[in-house]
Amino acid sequence: MDRKVVTTNRKAFHDYTVLEKYTAGIVLTGTEIKSIRKGAVNLKDSFCRIEDNEIFLYKCHISPYEQGNRFNHEAERVRKLLLNKKEILKMQSKVKQDNFTIVPLEIFLSHGFAKIEIALAKGKKLHDKRDDIMKKELKREADRASKIRY
Numbered sequence: 001m002d003r004k005v006v007t008t009n010r011k012a013f014h015d016y017t018v019l020e021k022y023t024a025g026i027v028l029t030g031t032e033i034k035s036i037r038k039g040a041v042n043l044k045d046s047f048c049r050i051e052d053n054e055i056f057l058y059k060c061h062i063s064p065y066e067q068g069n070r071f072n073h074e075a076e077r078v079r080k081l082l083l084n085k086k087e088i089l090k091m092q093s094k095v096k097q098d099n100f101t102i103v104p105l106e107i108f109l110s111h112g113f114a115k116i117e118i119a120l121a122k123g124k125k126l127h128d129k130r131d132d133i134m135k136k137e138l139k140r141e142a143d144r145a146s147k148i149r150y
Contacts, residue, residue: 006036006114008106009043014129016103016121022091025082026057026107026114029073031065036114038065041107048081048102048118050092055081057104057116081116094120 012018028036035041040063048057057079064072083091094100105117124132 002111004109006039006107006109007041007043009046009104011044012103012105012119012121014124014132016101016119016123017128018103018105018119018121019100020120021105022083022087022118022120024055024116024118026116027080027082028114031068031071032062032073033114034065034068035062036107037109043104043107046104048104050088050095050102053085053088053092055083055088055091055102055118057081060104081118091120098122 042061044061046057046060048055050056059076060079061076062073064075091100091102095102100120100122103119103121105119107114107116109115
C-alpha cells in the first residue's frame with residue numbers, strides 16, 4: 001500500500017486509550033498540501049469535534065509554505081474532515097453517550113492525497129499512565145536481558 005506517514009501524535013497514545021480508528025480525508029488549500037508534503041505539520045494539541053453532522057479538525061498547526069506569498073494559509077485554521085455519514089453518526093453517538101473524545105493520531109500521504117487517522121479514545125487517569133510506563137520499562141529490561149552479547 002502506498003502510505004507515507006508525515007507526522008504522528010505521540011501524546012495521544014500517552015494521554016488516551018485508543019478504541020476505534022478511522023481514516024479520513026482532509027479539505028486543504030494548495031499551500032497546505034505543499035507544507036504537509038514537506039513535513040511541516042504538528043498534531044500535538046489538536047482535536048476533532050462534530051458539528052452539524054460534519055467533523056472538523058482544530059488546532060492542527062500546518063506551517064505556512066515558504067513560496068506561498070499572499071496566497072498562503074492560516075497556520076491553525078479549522079479544517080473539515082471527510083468521512084461517511086454513517087461513521088460520523090456512529091462516532092457522534094459514542095461521544096455523547098460514553099464520553100469518548102476524537103483524537104487525531106497521524107497524518108499520512110496515500111496516492112498523493114493527505115489523509116488523517118483519527119480515533120475514538122477515552123482519557124487515561126494518572127494511575128493508568130503510570131501502569132503503562134511501568135509495563136514499557138519492564139518490557140525494555142526484558143528485551144535487554146534477552147539479547148545475547150558475545
